[in-house]
Amino acid sequence: MYAIIATGGKQYKVSEGDIITIEKLGKEAGEKVTFDQVLAVSDNGIKVGSDVANASVEASVVKEGRSKKVIVYKYKRKTGYHKKNGHRQAFTQVKIEKINA
Numbered sequence: 001m002y003a004i005i006a007t008g009g010k011q012y013k014v015s016e017g018d019i020i021t022i023e024k025l026g027k028e029a030g031e032k033v034t035f036d037q038v039l040a041v042s043d044n045g046i047k048v049g050s051d052v053a054n055a056s057v058e059a060s061v062v063k064e065g066r067s068k069k070v071i072v073y074k075y076k077r078k079t080g081y082h083k084k085n086g087h088r089q090a091f092t093q094v095k096i097e098k099i100n101a
Contacts, residue, residue: 003099004040005057011039014096019062024090027061033094034058041101055101059094066090 002015008023027033038055040048047055066088074083 001041001043001099001101003038003042003055003057003101005035006037006039007035014057014099016096016099018096019093020096021091021093023092024064025061025092025094027064027092029061029063031061032058032097033061041099043101047101052101055099057096058098058100059096062093062095064090064092 002013004011004013006012010023012020012022014020025033035057038052038057040046041052041055067090069086069088072085072087074085075081
């Protein structure tokens with residue numbers, strides 16, 4: 001059984017027991033999270049639309065952190081212009097506990 005959920009402007013295909021990395025939620029490790037925006041659920045057939053209007057996915061927060069640094073380097077030739085910048089995206093890692101269809 002799997003479900004497709006939407007969080008942080010992205011969509012994820014999840015099953016029970018999966019550990020996924022999503023956009024930062026601002027929750028402590030061990031807290032419970034419920035995803036109400038379920039787009040589809042598949043058990044023996046796929047259900048979408050009004051069939052999954054009251055479906056939800058329960059998860060628990062494993063950890064929060066920041067990903068590896070990405071270097072952004074801007075350069076224009078012959079002018080002496082260059083700019084170096086770094087970015088680390090914050091994330092939350094959650095473990096899917098239960099899919100309520």
